[in-house]
Amino acid sequence: MKAEEDLDELGDKLYSLIFSKHGEIAGKLTGMLLELPDTVIKQMLQDESVLNDGISRALQSLSPESQVVCEAEEASASSDSLGERLYDLIDLHNTGHTDKITGMLLEQKKEVTLQLLSDPELLEKKINIALKTLLEQGELEANMTESSDSEVESVGEKLFDLVKQIDPTHSADITGMLLEMDSESLNQILKDRSMLEVAVQRAQSALAAHTHTHSSE
Structure with a gap:
């Protein structure tokens, strides 16, 4: 009205x-x-x-x-x-x-x-x-960097919530690893649960190998 x-x-x-x-x-x-x-x-x-x-x-x-x-x-x-x-x-x-x-x-x-x-x-x-x-032409590069930071933060929050459902113990570490992926891959794993699970498994393996290497030293 x-x-x-x-x-x-x-x-x-x-x-x-x-x-x-x-x-x-x-x-x-x-x-x-x-x-x-x-x-x-x-x-x-x-x-x-x-x-x-x-x-x-x-x-x-x-x-x-x-x-x-x-x-x-x-x-x-x-x-x-x-x-x-x-x-x-x-x-x-x-x-x-x-x-x-x-x-x-x-x-x-x-x-x-x-x-x-x-x-x-x-x-x-x-x-x-x-x-x-x-x-x-690159004229908006500075502004896009700022917006990209906020976008990454938003994606990070969504990704963390999803990863936490799969591996609550290492959710923070795995989320950080997954955020290193390109934006297109990130969007795909956010939409596709099976792709997310595969990505998490790979991150878990990498995390375990990294942990094992440090424990051996």
Whole structure:
């Protein structure tokens, strides 16, 4: 219910802004814009230029004639203005790489950039592609190292619980040994109990051999 109330409130505010410019079809336009994510709607309420872009796209989908209006707006839009608006929308995704991604997306044609400003799904796809590109280029190496540490910790906890069921006495040592495996193998043994048991047996054997060697010395 709370979500519906918030949407109604956003709709009322959006409608009042649109009605002053497009009275007859304000309801239709408001309904179309309310299909966008809440974060984008709130951005529209705070930034008139973002709202105008959204309205232009909605008008374009309603009537071919509105393309003339849309093209006029595109022609008057400056690169700096587009960059600032795009930056704000990308920043909402909290990637930590807003500057780099904005720069990459601004290398596209102005028509594509304008479309990104009013199409959140397309923007999200482009952001994910940009992140993947940065990763491949090694730009996110530092951040990925941090996230990898947290991921290993999470995997380690899951693995420890499973190993403890098989060998509670040596669960800590065996878990540590298994965590030296590559990520793909780790994921497999977490999903496949039989593979886990085999891996544990190998670790037990290695652990026993190691213990025997030290006891002989």
